[in-house]
Amino acid sequence: MSYLFPTYARWEVQPVKAKGSRLTDQNGDEYLDFTAGIGVTNLGHVPSTVKEEVIDQLNLFWHTSNLFQSKLQEETAKLLVEASGLDLVFFCNSGAEANEAAIKLARKATGRSKIITFLHSFHGRTFAGMAATGQEKVKVGFGPMLETFEYVPFNDIEALKAALDENTAAVMTEIIQGEGGINPATPEFLQSLETLCHENGTLLIIDEIQTGIGRTGKPFAFQHYGLHPDIVSVAKGIASGLPLGAIIGKKELGQAFSPGSHGSTFGGNPVSVRAAKATLEIIFQNDFLNEVERKGAYFQNSLKTKLSDAKVVKSIRGKGLMIGIELTDNAEPFLVQARKEKLLILTAGSHVLRLLPPLTVSDSEIEKAVNILSKVLGS
Template sequence: MNGEDQYLAALYQRFPVNLVRGKGTRVWDAAGKEYIDCMGGYGVALVGHCNDRVVAAIKKQADTLITAHMSVYNNMRLKFMEKMSTLTPPGLNKMFFTNSGAESVEGALKFARKYTGKYGIIAMNGAYHGKTFGALSVTYNEKYRKSFMPLLSGVKFVPYSDPNKLEEAIDETTGTVILEPIQGETGIIVPPDDLLPKIREICNKRNLVLVFDEIQSGLGRTGKMWAGQNWNTTPDIMCLAKGIAGGIPMGLIVAKPEIMEATKLGEHSSTFGGSPLACAAGTATLEALTDDKLVENAAKIGTQFKEGLKRLKEKHKIIREVRGLGMMLGVELRFEVKDVLFDGIRNGLLMLYSGRNIIRLLPPLVMDETTISRVVDIMDFVLSSEEKRRNVS
């Protein structure tokens, strides 16, 4: 047992590695062993560990002003919003700062309800939006929900890929539809090409607020700045967090002005939201994405990565399917992934899981061709070892 375990609440799946340093695509443990990081802090290490731009911005801001509540003005906050406004989809230019993905979802649900005056929400089978009460209410997996019932009333779940079922679920109480453009936690599920445009059309026709949870899929992860752009679909509200500030806790809600302005003075707030320190890190992160062309790199290297994984599928019967876009990839196995993940750690590769049998890969967008080739080689080795262990031939 690590010393942390005597203090930390036992709520996390723990991996047998003690990380003490990171740079770019690599992390190191206390013994000095190097790992290629395809876990990426569950998508937080978007622009790489200790990105030079982010580190410099944090150091400079920490010497200047760390905290400034949103009840006062701050130039660094303005700088971040000005930069973000050049990247958001057309029409989404009002912002609210949070500190996490779940907090962004909570705020989005409140803003949508206040705007529509309706409490009904439609979410998707397989959805994951967080574990606070509102976010948990629109999260599908029963293992997260069952101990905390009753949750929010008025929430309905419909099949992710069936817009007809969504339309059938709409009633006079429905005001909001929330979804992930690519479902992450449930296994990197990419929608059919016509799904998001159809849902947008339904929401327009029925006067519903469409919320995209881009917490994991946004900010270049899929090879587009926003995952919804892969299907030319713009929501009414967008939830952001994870890698938005290069590893510093930060979240953001971006919405159409008329939606955000329906919530009045004092009806929602966040004490730490939009701090100068987070905004400095966030601005540097956005500059890394644009000036260092990391979104384009995610598209290019992500294609190479996916092709390498598909070659592994041809070689290894243990692989059922490879899916995803850009640097948001999943490898579905025919068996549980735990032993593969732990063998990866032993061989210098950190990977994630989705459910019991899916490897989830969320590497930093600074990955290069040589590193991805090495990742594929390590995965080839550990999959071969797993097949031998299971007598798969």
């Protein structure tokens, strides 16, 4: 009997310890972990530098309140601001909360109510997150959704033009749709989207919860395309596994989030923020990010070479160390088989295997994963 709600179809693996790219289960079996906690442990499991900072903070204090000044929050927010080119940060606890904050801020700042998102998008499981998500399966059984959300096809600029009107507060998009199948936006679409938003007085929200914090080889994925968003939501990789989310926005939006307009009791918790500061100081270094780009290219090229004869493979796509393998068949059996071969990976939709290794993964670990996938996929 389990005392937990059955909200997850849990695997048979129960982690007991982990370090770097390796995870050990209750039977003593060691796995190569290319899930990274669903894109969270970007520095690998239990990174030493972050661990030391967390222990030091635990010895100081764990929690006070956001009524107090926080030098630590300011220092961590500065890292996000300098890396993004934006101005102000609000800390919360998760990606869903970050997207809630982004939606609230956009509506309050513009005085408009409509939010446009894209089919196959994913923005969280709260009511605003579900309403923003362009996938019907996450909404089933929960009754009427929040109003004034509209969904258009991804990479279809004409559909966006038709939907955009004077009541549109924001367009919210991922640069690469994660849960929707590792679907990248085209550069042309992104550039046109930004232009349309600016012409219409509509804010551009970019959901970087899975693509941000170095995952694609830049601090944020929008930077590959020279975009200038109004609001960016981040979480997952920001604090090496401790719960933290944030939005980063332009300074002119600051007056819309005045005292009392929004808040979070645990948002910006000192232990999580201390972990974030240590994490960002490593990931936002140019040499580190260049290595992510190199390893990502190496991984994709190795997969394309090794799986070139695999009949079940339709395409391999992604950016940096966010990679999807689209299959002709349902992906779940291959996920299970990879796990039997001691490689942990994910799905993204029904027919895509999703690979999210730690950004610290080694070339030899990439080679091992490629060989396992080759075996599993029958090439």
